[in-house]
Amino acid sequence: MSRRHGGIDPIEDHSGSGFGSQTKLRAAPRSVQVLHEVVVTGIGAVLPNCDTREAFWRQLSEGASQMTIEPDPADGIPCAIGRVREFDCARYMDGVPPRLYQSCLREQQLYLASIVQAARDAGLEISDFASPRTGLFDGTSRGNFAHWYELIHHRIHDSARFTPRDLNLGMPGQAVGLAAAILGVQGPTFTFNNSCASGVVAIGNAFRELQTGRIDVAFGTGHDAALVGPLYQMYRDAGLVSNEAERPELAIKPYAGSSANAFGEGAVTLVLETREHAERRGARPLAQIVSFRHGNGGEHPTDVDFTGARPADLIQKNLEEAQLSASDVDFVLGHGNGVQASDISELNYMKRVFGRRTREVPLISTKPIYGHTLGASSALNAATAALMLQNDFVVPTVQLDESRIVHGFNHQANRGESRKLRSGLVVAYGIGGQNATLLLKKADA
Numbered sequence: 001m002s003r004r005h006g007g008i009d010p011i012e013d014h015s016g017s018g019f020g021s022q023t024k025l026r027a028a029p030r031s032v033q034v035l036h037e038v039v040v041t042g043i044g045a046v047l048p049n050c051d052t053r054e055a056f057w058r059q060l061s062e063g064a065s066q067m068t069i070e071p072d073p074a075d076g077i078p079c080a081i082g083r084v085r086e087f088d089c090a091r092y093m094d095g096v097p098p099r100l101y102q103s104c105l106r107e108q109q110l111y112l113a114s115i116v117q118a119a120r121d122a123g124l125e126i127s128d129f130a131s132p133r134t135g136l137f138d139g140t141s142r143g144n145f146a147h148w149y150e151l152i153h154h155r156i157h158d159s160a161r162f163t164p165r166d167l168n169l170g171m172p173g174q175a176v177g178l179a180a181a182i183l184g185v186q187g188p189t190f191t192f193n194n195s196c197a198s199g200v201v202a203i204g205n206a207f208r209e210l211q212t213g214r215i216d217v218a219f220g221t222g223h224d225a226a227l228v229g230p231l232y233q234m235y236r237d238a239g240l241v242s243n244e245a246e247r248p249e250l251a252i253k254p255y256a257g258s259s260a261n262a263f264g265e266g267a268v269t270l271v272l273e274t275r276e277h278a279e280r281r282g283a284r285p286l287a288q289i290v291s292f293r294h295g296n297g298g299e300h301p302t303d304v305d306f307t308g309a310r311p312a313d314l315i316q317k318n319l320e321e322a323q324l325s326a327s328d329v330d331f332v333l334g335h336g337n338g339v340q341a342s343d344i345s346e347l348n349y350m351k352r353v354f355g356r357r358t359r360e361v362p363l364i365s366t367k368p369i370y371g372h373t374l375g376a377s378s379a380l381n382a383a384t385a386a387l388m389l390q391n392d393f394v395v396p397t398v399q400l401d402e403s404r405i406v407h408g409f410n411h412q413a414n415r416g417e418s419r420k421l422r423s424g425l426v427v428a429y430g431i432g433g434q435n436a437t438l439l440l441k442k443a444d445a
Helices: 053-062 106-120 147-159 164-170 175-184 199-210 228-236 275-280 309-322 340-359 376-392
Strands: 001-006 011-012 024-026 033-036 039-047 068-071 078-081 134-139 189-192 217-224 266-274 287-296 332-335 422-432 432-439
Touching: 024 068, 024 309, 039 053, 039 106, 039 199, 039 217, 039 376, 053 376, 078 228, 078 432, 106 147, 106 175, 106 266, 134 175, 134 376, 147 164, 147 228, 164 175, 175 189, 175 332, 189 199, 199 217, 199 266, 199 287, 199 376, 199 422, 266 275, 266 376, 287 309, 287 376, 309 340, 309 422, 309 432, 332 376, 340 422, 376 432
Parallel strands: 134 189, 134 217, 332 422
Antiparallel strands: 001 033, 011 024, 039 266, 039 287, 068 078, 217 266, 287 432, 422 432
């Protein structure tokens, strides 16, 4: 159930120094470290038309797009957006005094709702948060971006001053601080800002803390809510907003169409536990996380490496850590944003890792369903991977023109499939050269 690492290497000093050249020095004994198995026991999703694990899985497995056409917040141009509508935090916070969360920003409330939903899905109570053995690990690419945009926009016109509330709620990364105070979390609380890879980076670091036994339970999240004018202006000026104005489900065409981004919002949380802790309380794992790697491309802050060499290297290190081979991997949930440079890079890392098996291993994108949810997108993929392994089902990449799929690749186009699954990869890209990979396997494997 656990792996042990350690060892002592003798070192001899033959330097001839005044301290005695014949003295044999031994390295200080290193304690043997037990690495705990880490399992996923719950999922909380607050996404467009989705706020339960059941709805989340149904939409993914059926390939049901939740995108709608509406005017973009910058120029009023019709475009596809994945918006969480009619959100009311109180629906999810039963047992928490409203005064504690009512003043929080909407983005922070989405985060709160997702972790409370995940806890309940895992069979945990609100009171279970209040422990030094519980941690919060949040990933967001643009936390509080919408708040500061609106705040500064209005202050410019009415000459009002900022308030202590603006300071308290508006600090980057404050979602975890507020959640810890509201729920009584006493363990580590982190915010990771790694662009669109933020969610997987948060989950991966939660995995590391659990693996070493520092904590028993972690909530790994990706969230973003930044559907505001400046984001659309920047991306539209860069040619990175989809022009689809009639059929929102066609706005993102990953791997076979090279469209552009269509944005969404939301929060997705995974409950992670050491297997021992989950077993003690009788929780049934959905999947096991077995390795994580995060690195930078080290070349350009915005351009993507067409060769796919860096993500391929990270995937190989994932496999080595997990003591698995590429032949054990049954699917990859990729970045899949439909931008040509990213698509080519992903096809190339697939060829580097899987060789002739590339046509057998589906490279899947979930972005046509909810849109590109930025920092939440890779956490969404991690949750999808866990549910695929639990259900032995490969979700489809929807709305693909199968005549345009590059020969030799498999994207599980337009139709899901029941299949015995052993392990799967999540691969995330992000502006700034971010590359992150997470490997999961069946909980009972």
